[in-house]
Amino acid sequence: MTEIFNLNINGNDHAIECDSDTPLVYVLRNDLNLKGTKFGCGDGLCGSCTVISDGNAIFSCDTPVWSIKDKKIQTIEGISTESKLHPIQESLLDEQGGQCGYCLSGIIMRAKAFIDNNPNSNISDIANDLDRNLCRCGSQSRILRALEKVRIIEAGK
Numbered sequence: 001m002t003e004i005f006n007l008n009i010n011g012n013d014h015a016i017e018c019d020s021d022t023p024l025v026y027v028l029r030n031d032l033n034l035k036g037t038k039f040g041c042g043d044g045l046c047g048s049c050t051v052i053s054d055g056n057a058i059f060s061c062d063t064p065v066w067s068i069k070d071k072k073i074q075t076i077e078g079i080s081t082e083s084k085l086h087p088i089q090e091s092l093l094d095e096q097g098g099q100c101g102y103c104l105s106g107i108i109m110r111a112k113a114f115i116d117n118n119p120n121s122n123i124s125d126i127a128n129d130l131d132r133n134l135c136r137c138g139s140q141s142r143i144l145r146a147l148e149k150v151r152i153i154e155a156g157k
Contacts, residue, residue: 005065009034010078016065024060024068025049028075036076036105040134047133050106051075057113057129076105079112087150088112095146099137107133111147115154123148 007014009032016031023042028034028051037060040048044062051060052074079086088108091097098104107130114121114129126147135143 005069007065007069008072010074011072018065020066021064024051024063024065024073027065028060034075034077038102038105040102040106045134046103047106047110048103050109050133052109052113055113055117057110074109076109079108086112087153088115088147091146091149092143095142095149097139097142097146099139103133103135103137104143107135107143111150115147115151119155121151123151126151 002017002019005016005018005020007016007027009028014032016027018027018031025037025039028037029039037051038048039061040046042061044059047059049059049061050057052058053063053068054071080089085093086108088111092104092108110130110133111126114126118125123144127144130143130147
C-alpha cells in the first residue's frame with residue numbers, strides 16, 4: 001500500500017507517494033531525478049549510494065523511506081552550487097582522485113560527514129571510516145591524498 005511521505009532532500013521539501021519500505025535510493029533516483037547517488041550492490045555493502053542523514057553517512061539502498069521521514073537528507077547534488085564545488089570535490093579533481101567515478105559520490109558524502117563530525121581527525125581515521133566504501137579502480141591513494149588536503153584546510157579554520 002502506498003503512502004505519501006514528506007521528505008526534506010537538500011533543503012527542499014518533497015511529497016513522495018510510495019510504499020513505506022521503498023529504499024531511499026529509488027526515491028532519489030527515480031522520483032526526484034537525483035542521479036548522483038548511485039545504485040551499487042543494493043545490500044549496504046559497497047557504499048556507492050551513501051548520502052548524509054542529519055549529519056551522518058548512511059547507505060540509501062537499504063534505508064526504507066519510512067525511516068527518514070523526519071530527517072534532513074543531503075545528496076551529492078546538495079553540497080555544491082552551480083558556480084562552486086565543495087572543497088572535497090575540488091581536491092579530488094586536483095589530485096585526479098577517480099577513474100571511473102562510480103564510487104566517488106558515495107565516498108565524497110561519507111568523507112564530508114566524517115570530516116564535519118570529526119574536525120580533529122587524522123588521515124588514518126578518515127581511511128578507517130571510508131573502509132565501508134569500495135573503489136574497484138584502485139584510486140584509494142589519490143582519494144586519500146585529496147581528503148588529507150581538505151582535512152588540513154578544515155582543521156585550520
